[in-house]
Amino acid sequence: FLMAAGDRFDGQDAIEAQSLVRGQCYNGYGPTENGIMSTRYPIAVGDSFINGVPIGRAVNNSGAYVTDMNQQLVGVGVMGELVVTGDGLARGYFDPALNENRFIHIEVDGQRVRAYRTGDRVRYRVGDGLIEFFGRMDTQFKIRGNRIESAEVEAAMLSHGSVRDAAVVVQKDDGEKADLVGFVVIDHDHSLEGDANDN
Numbered sequence: 535f536l537m538a539a540g541d542r543f544d545g546q547d548a549i550e551a552q553s554l555v556r557g558q559c560y561n562g563y564g565p566t567e568n569g570i571m572s573t574r575y576p577i578a579v580g581d582s583f584i585n586g587v588p589i590g591r592a593v594n595n596s597g598a599y600v601t602d603m604n605q606q607l608v609g610v611g612v613m614g615e616l617v618v619t620g621d622g623l624a625r626g627y628f629d630p631a632l633n634e635n636r637f638i639h640i641e642v643d644g645q646r647v648r649a650y651r652t653g654d655r656v657r658y659r660v661g662d663g664l665i666e667f668f669g670r671m672d673t674q675f676k677i678r679g680n681r682i683e684s685a686e687v688e689a690a691m692l693s694h695g696s697v698r699d700a701a702v703v704v705q706k707d708d709g710e711k712a713d714l715v716g717f718v719v720i721d722h723d724h725s726l727e728g729d730a731n732d733n
Contacts, residue, residue, distance in 0.1 A: 541712075548577050553579065573592050575587065585668070589665050590664055591663075591665065597647065598617075611657060615652065615671055617650060617652065619648065637650055653674060654669070677712050698718075699719040702714055703717075
């Protein structure tokens with residue numbers, strides 16, 4: 535079998551991959567904070583992907599739920615944040631301050647369950663309940679499998695004495711390869727040429 539994971543799986547690539555693999559091709563999803571794999575979707579010959587390749591359903595001993603801004607479960611077709619649960623859930627981050635907002639408790643079937651807020655925008659697909667992935671809810675990007683927080687990159691750019699303002703965006707080429715592109719506004723009292731020669 536072939537498992538694709540780490541970034542959004544392009545629909546055309548998924549169809550081509552399944553046609554080339556003798557076994558099953560899967561679209562896998564999972565943050566590091568939940569033991570790598572949380573959900574998977576088996577790609578079938580003849581699939582068509584209107585909203586991208588679904589990330590599917592939770593794997594064994596895991597849960598995957600769509601919640602609203604109050605961490606309440608939502609119904610089919612409603613956009614929300616993906617939270618994951620299960621045996622693979624990490625104990626937390628080294629910095630306890632980070633845990634409070636990401637590692638939470640939700641109520642599932644009348645029971646309080648420890649969960650991780652992924653920050654990913656998803657919904658249950660109408661008709662079959664498969665989870666569809668629509669990107670990030672925050673300013674985090676994924677470039678070639680690496681998570682990048684745009685605010686951290688912008689802060690590093692702003693630390694340069696000649697930069698008055700900065701912004702970063704993800705730009706994709708025709709092949710859907712993503713690059714991080716930065717833009718700066720130079721302070722009118724400074725010149726980057728002299729600074730570049732000094733570094």
